[in-house]
Amino acid sequence: MKHYSSITEVAHPNELLDLAIACKADPYHQSDLGRHKTVGLLFFNPSLRTRLSTQKAAQNLGMQVLSMDVSSHGWKLEFESGVIMNSDKAEHIKEAAAVVSQYCDIIGVRCFPGLTNREKDYSEQVLSAFMKYASVPIINLESATSHPLQGLADWMTIKEHTEKERPKIVLSWAPHPKALPQSVANSFVKYMDVAGVDLTITHPPGYELAPEIAKGFKVNHDQATAMQEADFIYAKNWSSYTEYGQVLSQDPNWMITPEKLGDAFFMHCLPVRRNVVVSDAVLDSPQSLVIKQANNRTFAAQAAMISLLKA
Amino acid sequence: MKHYSSITEVAHPNELLDLAIACKADPYHQSDLGRHKTVGLLFFNPSLRTRLSTQKAAQNLGMQVLSMDVSSHGWKLEFESGVIMNSDKAEHIKEAAAVVSQYCDIIGVRCFPGLTNREKDYSEQVLSAFMKYASVPIINLESATSHPLQGLADWMTIKEHTEKERPKIVLSWAPHPKALPQSVANSFVKYMDVAGVDLTITHPPGYELAPEIAKGFKVNHDQATAMQEADFIYAKNWSSYTEYGQVLSQDPNWMITPEKLGDAFFMHCLPVRRNVVVSDAVLDSPQSLVIKQANNRTFAAQAAMISLLKA
Amino acid sequence: MKHYSSITEVAHPNELLDLAIACKADPYHQSDLGRHKTVGLLFFNPSLRTRLSTQKAAQNLGMQVLSMDVSSHGWKLEFESGVIMNSDKAEHIKEAAAVVSQYCDIIGVRCFPGLTNREKDYSEQVLSAFMKYASVPIINLESATSHPLQGLADWMTIKEHTEKERPKIVLSWAPHPKALPQSVANSFVKYMDVAGVDLTITHPPGYELAPEIAKGFKVNHDQATAMQEADFIYAKNWSSYTEYGQVLSQDPNWMITPEKLGDAFFMHCLPVRRNVVVSDAVLDSPQSLVIKQANNRTFAAQAAMISLLKA
Numbered sequence: 001m002k003h004y005s006s007i008t009e010v011a012h013p014n015e016l017l018d019l020a021i022a023c024k025a026d027p028y029h030q031s032d033l034g035r036h037k038t039v040g041l042l043f044f045n046p047s048l049r050t051r052l053s054t055q056k057a058a059q060n061l062g063m064q065v066l067s068m069d070v071s072s073h074g075w076k077l078e079f080e081s082g083v084i085m086n087s088d089k090a091e092h093i094k095e096a097a098a099v100v101s102q103y104c105d106i107i108g109v110r111c112f113p114g115l116t117n118r119e120k121d122y123s124e125q126v127l128s129a130f131m132k133y134a135s136v137p138i139i140n141l142e143s144a145t146s147h148p149l150q151g152l153a154d155w156m157t158i159k160e161h162t163e164k165e166r167p168k169i170v171l172s173w174a175p176h177p178k179a180l181p182q183s184v185a186n187s188f189v190k191y192m193d194v195a196g197v198d199l200t201i202t203h204p205p206g207y208e209l210a211p212e213i214a215k216g217f218k219v220n221h222d223q224a225t226a227m228q229e230a231d232f233i234y235a236k237n238w239s240s241y242t243e244y245g246q247v248l249s250q251d252p253n254w255m256i257t258p259e260k261l262g263d264a265f266f267m268h269c270l271p272v273r274r275n276v277v278v279s280d281a282v283l284d285s286p287q288s289l290v291i292k293q294a295n296n297r298t299f300a301a302q303a304a305m306i307s308l309l310k311a
Numbered sequence: 312m313k314h315y316s317s318i319t320e321v322a323h324p325n326e327l328l329d330l331a332i333a334c335k336a337d338p339y340h341q342s343d344l345g346r347h348k349t350v351g352l353l354f355f356n357p358s359l360r361t362r363l364s365t366q367k368a369a370q371n372l373g374m375q376v377l378s379m380d381v382s383s384h385g386w387k388l389e390f391e392s393g394v395i396m397n398s399d400k401a402e403h404i405k406e407a408a409a410v411v412s413q414y415c416d417i418i419g420v421r422c423f424p425g426l427t428n429r430e431k432d433y434s435e436q437v438l439s440a441f442m443k444y445a446s447v448p449i450i451n452l453e454s455a456t457s458h459p460l461q462g463l464a465d466w467m468t469i470k471e472h473t474e475k476e477r478p479k480i481v482l483s484w485a486p487h488p489k490a491l492p493q494s495v496a497n498s499f500v501k502y503m504d505v506a507g508v509d510l511t512i513t514h515p516p517g518y519e520l521a522p523e524i525a526k527g528f529k530v531n532h533d534q535a536t537a538m539q540e541a542d543f544i545y546a547k548n549w550s551s552y553t554e555y556g557q558v559l560s561q562d563p564n565w566m567i568t569p570e571k572l573g574d575a576f577f578m579h580c581l582p583v584r585r586n587v588v589v590s591d592a593v594l595d596s597p598q599s600l601v602i603k604q605a606n607n608r609t610f611a612a613q614a615a616m617i618s619l620l621k622a
Numbered sequence: 623m624k625h626y627s628s629i630t631e632v633a634h635p636n637e638l639l640d641l642a643i644a645c646k647a648d649p650y651h652q653s654d655l656g657r658h659k660t661v662g663l664l665f666f667n668p669s670l671r672t673r674l675s676t677q678k679a680a681q682n683l684g685m686q687v688l689s690m691d692v693s694s695h696g697w698k699l700e701f702e703s704g705v706i707m708n709s710d711k712a713e714h715i716k717e718a719a720a721v722v723s724q725y726c727d728i729i730g731v732r733c734f735p736g737l738t739n740r741e742k743d744y745s746e747q748v749l750s751a752f753m754k755y756a757s758v759p760i761i762n763l764e765s766a767t768s769h770p771l772q773g774l775a776d777w778m779t780i781k782e783h784t785e786k787e788r789p790k791i792v793l794s795w796a797p798h799p800k801a802l803p804q805s806v807a808n809s810f811v812k813y814m815d816v817a818g819v820d821l822t823i824t825h826p827p828g829y830e831l832a833p834e835i836a837k838g839f840k841v842n843h844d845q846a847t848a849m850q851e852a853d854f855i856y857a858k859n860w861s862s863y864t865e866y867g868q869v870l871s872q873d874p875n876w877m878i879t880p881e882k883l884g885d886a887f888f889m890h891c892l893p894v895r896r897n898v899v900v901s902d903a904v905l906d907s908p909q910s911l912v913i914k915q916a917n918n919r920t921f922a923a924q925a926a927m928i929s930l931l932k933a
Contacts, residue, residue: 028347036650038678048385048402049410052377056349056414059375064681066674072383072694074670075893084897086799091893094905095912096670099892102917103674177397270410271386271402275395283405290406295413339658359696359718363688363725367660370686383694488708581721582697582713586706594716601717606724 001311003131003138004304005124006146007187013194020156020303024296027060033309034063040104041067041141044111044126049270049294050141050149054108057301061309066104079129093126097133106137106308113144113181115245121145121181122210137308139301142183145210149304150269151187153296155195157289158232161265166198167231170264172223173203174277175250176237184269185238186213193217202226206248210241223253227260232289234267235278256282265289312622314442314449315615316435317457318498324505331467331614335607338371344620345374351415352378352452355422355437360581360605361452361460365419368612372620377415390436404437408444417448417619424455424492426556432456432492433521448619450612453494456521460615461580462498464607466506468600469543472576477509478542481575483534484514485588486561487548495580496549497524504528513537517559521552534564538571543600545578546589567593576600623933625753625760626926627746628768629809635816642778642925646918649682655931656685662726663689663763666733666748671892671916672763672771676730679923683931688726701751715748719755728759728930735766735803737867743767743803744832759930761923764805767832771926772891773809775918777817779911780854783887788820789853792886794845795825796899797872798859806891807860808835815839824848828870832863845875849882854911856889857900878904887911 001009010016022029039058043051051067058065068074077096078089085092100107109130113121127143140148158167169192171185186209192199193216200218201209208214220226227233235256240246256266256278266278266288274280282288312320321327333340350369354362362378369376379385388407389400396403411418420441424432432455441449451459469478480503482496497520503510504527511529512520519525531537538544546567551557567577567589577589577599585591593599623631632638644651661680665673673689680687690696699718700711707714722729731752735743743766752760762770780789791814793807808831814821815838822840823831830836842848849855857878862868878888878900888900888910896902904910 031347038681040674043384046385048379048407051379051384052351052411052414055377056375059349064678066677068670068673069384073665073673073691074668078896082897082902085895086898090895091670092896094896095892095894095916098913099671099916100674102913103678103920270406272406273396273401274389274403274405275393276397280393291409291413294406294410298414354695357696359690359713360721362690362695363662363722366688367686367725370660380695581717583717584707584712585700585714585716586704587708591704602720602724605717605721609725 001307004148004308005127005131005138005140005143006148007151007190007194016152016303016307017155017159019306020152020296020299023299023302027302030306031060031062033306034058034061037105037309038064038066038103039106039108039305040100041065041108042100042110043069044071047110047141049297050110053297054141054301056298057305060302061305079125093129094133097130098135101135104136106139106305107134108139108141110141111143115179115181115239118241118244137311139304139308144181145183145186147183147187149297149300150184151191152300152303153293154188154234154267155191156296156300157267157293158195161289162231164231166196168198168229169232169234170227170230171199171201171234171236172227172256173207173254174235174237174256175252175254176273176277177250179239179245179247180237182209182238182241185209185236188234189213189217200226204249204251204254206240206242207238208242224260230264232265232267233261236268237277255279258282258285261287267293270294312618315459315619316438316442316449316451316454317459318462318501318505327463327614327618328466328470330617331463331607331610334610334613338613341617342371342373344617345369345372348416348620349375349377349414350417350419350616351411352376352419353411353421354380355382358421358452360608361421364608365452365612367609368616371613372616390440404440405444408441409446412446415447417450417616418445419450419452421452422454426490426492426550429552429555448622450615450619455492456494456497458494458498460608460611461495462502463611463614464604465499465545465578466502467607467611468578468604469506472600473542475542477507479509479540480543480545481538481541482510482512482545482547483538483567484518484565485546485548485567486563486565487584487588488561490550490556490558491548493520493549493552496520496547499545500524500528511537515560515562515565517551517553518549519553535571541575543576543578544572547579548588566590569593569596572598578604581605623929626770626930627749627753627760627762627765628770629773629812629816638774638925638929639777639781641928642774642918642921645921645924649924652928653682653684655928656680656683659727659931660686660688660725661728661730661927662722663687663730664722664732665691666693669732669763671919672732675919676763676923678920679927682924683927701747715751716755719752720757723757726758728761728927729756730761730763732763733765737801737803737861740863740866759933761926761930766803767805768809769805770809771919771922772806773813774922774925775915776810776856776889777813778918778922779889779915780817783911784853786853788818790820790851791854791856792849792852793821793823793856793858794849794878795829795876796857796859796878797874797876798895798899799872801861801867801869802859804831804860804863807831807858810856811835811839822848826871826873826876828862828864829860830864846882852886854887854889855883858890859899877901880904880907883909889915892916
């Protein structure tokens with residue numbers, strides 16, 4: 001593959017999954033692949049898991065890491081074409097991406113959506129600009145609308161916890177005090193589509209995901225019914241797509257509790273707000289897979305980087 | 312030892328000291344020990360010496376380093392149990408510590424006290440939470456009430472500069488414009504206790520250290536008398552323990568000067584305010600050991616990490 | 623050489639240039655030189671190219687890197703001698719430089735001018751203090767008045783694009799909304815002096831560079847005449863030296879356009895404001911060398927570090 005910006009670029013997702021599993025089994029089996037190779041990690045937004053797991057993955061491959069918090073270490077970048085740059089933006093993405101490409105063999109980019117302009121966010125302005133102007137592969141460290149390293153780690157975690165060919169998976173919206181992106185939910189749905197699981201999405205009315213994401217999947221506004229006999233419950237908050245970026249509900253009845261979970265496994269991408277998104281009792285139970293999901297982030301990143309280095 | 316959170320966990324402090332001295336003699340004699348090992352350094356507060364010397368120590372051992380300024384690179388963490396996390400804290404320490412444990416073989420944590428709630432600070436909420444919820448050893452990079460890497464480096468520096476079995480050491484409070492923690496003073500006293508030196512503590516009334524720290528040591532409110540015939544003067548400001556976190560005095564008469572120093576060596580953990588804590592003439596004299604103390608921080612950290620990796 | 627603070631310290635500039643070219647031809651030909659060596663990079667100001675290219679250069683040599691954003695990761699430093707440090711500056715450069723010297727084999731420092739006090743800026747207070755108080759070589763990552771890594775990379779880029787013994791080079795002032803340092807222009811002129819090219823400087827009246835920099839070079843206030851038959855046009859904004867730090871003109875007629883460029887190559891150190899300093903059409907043309915200049919920064923830094931390690 002040329003970039004790892006979304007699962008769409010992955011010709012053989014099952015091979016990528018197998019590679020991630022192989023990396024977990026032996027993290028250092030390709031520790032010479034990254035010799036004299038450098039990955040640049042550009043953060044436009046905060047990061048804990050992504051920052052550490054992607055560095056760890058690079059180090060497992062013997063790669064060097066150049067990490068930069070763009071806004072605090074550098075300056076604002078301009079992404080529009082043809083403008084007269086006399087405001088607060090000191091450099092154009094055309095130069096920045098081309099320059100960083102010369103120091104790095106792969107560039108990772110994290111840039112969240114503004115959540116005010118849906119068209120702009122779903123055009124993936126920042127990520128697309130890097131793909132357009134960089135001369136090396138781009139790896140998506142969570143963009144405006146997708147988080148494919150999380151999606152791959154999630155798929156891997158599900159594989160590790162069921163023998164079923166077609167487990168029942170429920171993606172449930174959950175309450176949150178702030179407006180959050182749809183990126184994790186979008187990537188989870190796309191990966192579950194590829195995985196061929198029995199996926200149900202449940203959320204209050206008004207929280208429909210983008211039509212191109214949700215199409216073909218069961219959507220149920222009744223959480224309890226949706227969750228019946230689920231093997232895995234994936235909880236996640238997102239703000240409204242239709243009333244873009246709005247928090248339409250903070251209804252605490254949508255919080256995941258042990259009663260709702262039943263015998264299912266619990267999943268979440270983290271960070272998670274305890275007793276808002278999910279109760280302590282769920283997170284502290286052995287049914288919670290959230291720490292394992294985070295661990296698998298390393299191997300998802302490692303598999304993606306191997307694929308890009310070998311492409 | 313399981314963690315290096317304070318000297319209390321060190322079963323054989325003399326062996327740790329010897330190891331630090333051995334690391335200084337040959338910094339690379341265990342440069343394979345850290346192969347495929349990673350230390351995560353989490354900074355909740357600013358750091359220069361600790362940041363650089365701990366990284367240097369890890370590199371001397373061949374370890375990878377993942378360094379993170381938690382508040383600027385990530386988000387606020389919740390340390391209380393059972394709360395409904397709907398305020399400004401995005402992640403609970405339970406998840407954060409468990410997740411980072413998967414990327415790291417050792418986690419270093421620096422978190423200063425708030426200096427408003429003594430009970431809370433002396434419970435070492437943050438450091439304790441990491442020890443409780445992480446699954447790997449924790450190394451204290453200066454906590455609310457102790458700074459054991461500094462204490463070990465200080466002991467090492469004293470050893471290098473005297474042949475005496477029982478040198479006379481004076482820990483002197485010194486003025487400072489801001490309220491500072493008691494952590495360095497606490498760890499210095501604990502290490503001097505183990506070292507079996509002749510320790511005198513001198514400070515203005517109201518600056519008594521915690522009873523469990525100071526017990527058994529000579530305390531003298533008259534700085535001049537206390538310092539007579541000292542071999543080493545260790546200056547440090549701290550805010551009041553009894554009137555917790557208060558600056559009760561900024562009396563410039565407590566500043567260390569060449570007259571007070573006499574033939575003694577001068578020590579301080581740095582950063583130091585020149586001509587407030589200590590005069591230029593002392594710091595610029597050959598009797599000042601402050602730069603050597605800072606150098607020994609690397610080898611103290613290296614010894615602690617070796618001990619944790621081999622535990 | 624002892625330091626790489628400016629070209630003045632370089633006894634044999636042509637050898638340094640040849641070394642940089644050799645590093646580009648084979649970046650890893652001295653990858654053992656940096657074994658068990660550490661470079662500390664101290665940033666008092668933002669940086670993208672310098673941050674990444676200098677790290678990359680160090681990694682090419684097998685060196686460890688300790689990178690620190692002084693103001694956000696640490697605290698304010700005092701540079702004046704003899705002061706009573708009871709304000710907001712927590713550490714004196716004397717201690718900071720001496721301490722960091724113990725963790726590093728080379729220290730890189732980036733510190734921009736204040737642009738309010740010319741005498742202070744041109745005394746290079748910060749860089750000079752590091753050279754005075756550090757016990758290891760200092761490498762200038764852009765100081766108040768010079769940017770010698772950029773100068774070397776620029777010379778290298780010119781060498782790669784002409785066979786002429788004495789190409790005609792024009793350094794043109796260009797408009798910018800903010801007050802910028804003279805550092806890049808100063809270093810470019812100094813390197814061009816060494817290179818023995820035919821240099822013309824063009825700028826509006828009031829933008830004369832420091833007399834010790836500009837002396838002996840042709841200065842022309844008419845941009846069009848100055849640029850005639852140029853082989854290379856180097857555009858750069860700087861604020862006034864005579865009316866120190868002032869923006870005397872933002873005249874858009876000084877922007878570089880294809881008409882002005884003619885057949886010449888275009889150079890700029892980046893970051894560049896598109897359609898303010900230079901038009902899109904120039905930057906997007908094959909005559910633009912700006913991306914190549916940035917790439918050469920890695921090899922300029924590598925050559926400087928090799929020279930310092932071998933000194």
